[in-house]
Amino acid sequence: MDPFLTSRIVTDVLSGLTNGVTYGLVALSLVLIWRSTGVLNFAQGAMPMFATYLGFAFLSYHFGYWACVVACVIAGLLLGGLTERFLVRGLYGKPEINPIVVMVGFLIVLEAVAAAIWSSTPRSLPSPFSAIHWQLAGKPFALSPFTVYEIATALVVMALVAALFRFTKLGLQLRASALAPEVSRLLGVRVGRLLTLGWMLSTAVGVITAILVSANFFSGLTPTVMDGIFAYGFIAAAIGGLESPVGAIVAGVLLGVVNQFVTDFVNQNAVIIIALGILVVSLMVRPSGVFTKSSQRRV
Amino acid sequence: MITIEDLTVSFGAVQALRNVSFVAETGKITAVLGANGAGKTTLLRTISGLKEPKTGTIRLDDQSLVHKRTEDIARLGIGHVPEGRGVIGEFTVEENLRLGAMMARVNLLQGLQEQYELFPVLGERRKQHAAKLSGGERQMLAMARALIAKPSVLLLDEPSLGLAPLVTAQLMHTIQSLCESSDLTVILVEQNATSALRIAHHAVVLHVGKVVANDTAANVSANDNLRQYYLGLVE
Amino acid sequence: MKLIAVRRRVPIAIAIAVAVTIIALVAASTTREGIALSIAFDLAVACGIAMSVPGFKADHPVVSRAALTLLALDVAIFLTFFFSSSTNFNLATGAAMSIVLLGLSFLTGASGQISLGNGAFMGVGAFAMAIWANHHATTPIVLTLLIAVACGALVGLLLGLPATRLRGPYLAGMTLAFAVAFTFILSSFSSWTGGDSGLQLPTAATAPRWLDGFFHAGTPPLTTTTLYITDVAIIVAGVAFFFMANLFASRTGRSMRLIRDNDVAAELVGVSLPRTRVVAFIVSSAYAALGGALLTLIDNSVSPPTYSFALSVTILSLIVIGGIGTISGALIGGVIYAFSTNVISWITTQTGLNPQGNLASQLNGIIFGGLLILTMLFAPFGITGAARQLWHRLRARFPR
């Protein structure tokens, strides 16, 4: 009998959590943009990837890890803002497929340009914490200093976003612009600027995800590093109903845990297939999202 | 004071307003009356910059409002309670009011206090979601949300729509006393001509986008032709 | 009265043309080009006669579409006899791709939705074809193609059922997830799909005996096979286009367009929204599978990396550039696809890029992604839309 903390189940849950928080963050950033601008941003993985490359380019100028992280976030804020201003702004109110197509195009361009500049060879990012798992009574424990950093960062980011929306003037305006843009403008809210800000914010959230994901020493940073994460993030957001930030996070974390169990008990290939199956079933059973209260549904 | 001159607004081929001119005096209530589709809502939306006019001018005192952005017009002190009230149902009463106070340079707590005194019901329900309010309460919330920013002009789009006669009377009374106690300019759009004319100083009657009367409220009230043909008031 | 007489004459003209064609076939001599020329000429004449009759298009839309298809097929097949075998190969892939594009165009044109997973649906057809052919080598091509189409439709039903019931970008996101998952699905069933190396068809498709006169006269077998497959691909594409043109014009097609333009109004007049969307999605998946199956036939093999997410994006780019929601857009996209590799390598050599370098290897993505964005922003209906606009402007400038 294994000791409890190093048992297979606990190991799976904790490793699943580590992946799950990154899905949750991507799902959260998708929901933020979807709610405020009605655009499902298919470049929500690629934009942070690009910003991460940009920020970590400063490594060659002898920036430390934390300075590079700050550079990444700044690059993400800029990229998000510019994208909204120059690519997305003309698409509001257009048929649903127009923003989808444009953002898919942007995804392709960003990935291709990143590969053209930095090549597709994985680049390993420095990490401030050791990725070597702790040992408990001679057995490997599911967590390492790095995974604790990963989970903690994700939780902090989620808490900050929640606090911003719930407790600040800015959050109130962001929510109002998303729910009732015209009324907000009549009350003097500068909706246009807030939409830009929303894109900046959600790209920054994505950048933090990308930094955490690509510091994983198995994959490293590649132009396509976020493709899979994006797919899981979307699945989580859709299960959560696309409207609910909390639902997106919860679904993301749960999906991470389920995926880990599938990896462990079935195999690696089955993970995305089963995730897709869960999405199909959950959409059949609760089309407007598992975590959406019926009063919140918007058609 | 709002001055409108020669205002023409169109939706494609449809002209919703044609050469409309009138003045809404400071500290007075100007009623804009007319049947459904007369262009009343379009008029208010054009003042607020939600719709671009084809020709004509709109001035707040000496400042032109045409080609300004809606949010900038609001920040000049024009409060607009839109058709259907525009209350954000997902927000609590207090969040709605806080949103209204956002751009005002007033103390938030004091502003809230004032509105709760003016509309005690709102104070009782401050933590409730606005979606749970009754029609009259929503109208009060919408007005309070506009008033909390201390506007110099208040645009009201059919505040009485869907309200019981008693509630309507109460509402009109509130509007009247607001106007008397401050220098608020009110443009009151109504289909319900009787109750609007009771409190208005001045009245403009629109018919299919054209001004058919522009006179004191008393004169418009007394004009049988207008009452019969444009206001639907037949004794 | 005179007009009616003219119309009566049409079937007679067609009958004559068909008779002449058959005679030409029967009298197959060894001069391949001679026969090809005579058949092509007869067909063109017949179709031309049929379509030039005034009022014929309005009275017999289906027959006139058939005539147009026949004419186009006739010209295309005739040309393949003169092209090099590499050009023919490109044309064949282009034809297969245009079928896929047609399906996607229909989905968007009919329901206003979009799929980001048509590359994977193509893969479903491609693998269904290869797997079936490996287990039942004797099944005729047409039947195998139909089986592949059925597989595509089935998977489409499975994914479309939940997603098309929802408004918003659910279908797009879900098909994207499917496209990403597809290569994993393939390797999960590696005993069927051949794992990383994919599958080989047991025998190359060759022309049947009675067409020997066309495809085997004195030319090396490799060339004749390419020619034969190209002609098969073009004919299948022609049939697919013919069906789609009729579907677009049918009652179903009209009610679908109503949904795209105004779903509330559509529901008011009794069109079932979810059902129509599901049907549109299934049709698009089935068309993608047909294109994929055809591609397997052309390549004589199928390999998993072909059907990655990148293919789905290429498909999206092609139809957007060609003109989404239109039939001619699919044709234009297919032609672009046929020659895109050549064009891109031409650009690489012209600009003096290092062909092994990073930029050159990413040129495809940069160009297609960039065109995708620019087209959507500045000409949402692609080349077809721009051409139509130009045409209307010219008509307005120079009225008849």
Ligand SMILES: Nc1ncnc2c1ncn2[C@@H]1O[C@H](COP(=O)(O)OP(=O)(O)O)[C@@H](O)[C@H]1O
């Ligand atoms: N968004 C719009 N698009 C087209 N026509 C409109 C629009 N809004 C209003 N109209 C037209 O403008 C005219 C005036 O409408 P409106 O201002 O709403 O009238 P009222 O508020 O007096 O009932 C009507 O004929 C109406 O059909």
Ligand SMILES: [Mg+2]
């Ligand atoms: Mg109105």
